[in-house]
Amino acid sequence: MKKVTVYITLKQGVLDPEGKAIGESLNALGYQEIVDARVGKFIELQVDEGPNLEERMNEMCDRLLANPIIEDYRFQVEEAVQS
Amino acid sequence: MKKVTVYITLKQGVLDPEGKAIGESLNALGYQEIVDARVGKFIELQVDEGPNLEERMNEMCDRLLANPIIEDYRFQVEEAVQS
Numbered sequence: 481m482k483k484v485t486v487y488i489t490l491k492q493g494v495l496d497p498e499g500k501a502i503g504e505s506l507n508a509l510g511y512q513e514i515v516d517a518r519v520g521k522f523i524e525l526q527v528d529e530g531p532n533l534e535e536r537m538n539e540m541c542d543r544l545l546a547n548p549i550i551e552d553y554r555f556q557v558e559e560a561v562q563s
Numbered sequence: 564m565k566k567v568t569v570y571i572t573l574k575q576g577v578l579d580p581e582g583k584a585i586g587e588s589l590n591a592l593g594y595q596e597i598v599d600a601r602v603g604k605f606i607e608l609q610v611d612e613g614p615n616l617e618e619r620m621n622e623m624c625d626r627l628l629a630n631p632i633i634e635d636y637r638f639q640v641e642e643a644v645q646s
């Protein structure tokens with residue numbers, strides 16, 4: 481079993497209203513040191529081992545997980561820790 | 564300037580309907596190797612250098628960024644790359 485973590489971010493230049501709201505709220509709470517905030521999401525997948533993992537992961541990202549028009553993604557494959 | 568990335572996940576045991584929907588959709592698209600999916604978010608902050616960074620970050624997470632009842636957080640501090 482592998483653990484694949486997919487990180488999805490808005491492309492540079494795409495407006496991030498949630499990040500902006502977070503940055504402004506932190507400033508309003510007195511955390512003046514916060515200059516900028518950008519929000520992304522990550523998806524942790526437990527994946528049965530099989531061939532072409534990287535290729536299939538790229539396909540999954542393009543088809544479902546990310547929106548390639550406005551988002552970038554990267555992923556990282558590790559051995560899954562059995563819990 | 565520091566870059567702080569805050570990773571926020573639902574606590575173990577808290578239902579994650581978005582993750583479930585992603586897992587089921589991937590299975591339905593033919594990616595049978597996906598056993599489980601959990602979704603989290605991350606926030607990249609550009610932070611002016613100052614004292615007590617770690618302590619203030621913990622405070623920001625508890626007060627605004629995460630919901631400590633149902634979410635866990637961790638963060639990572641790096642030197643900001645000037646772009």
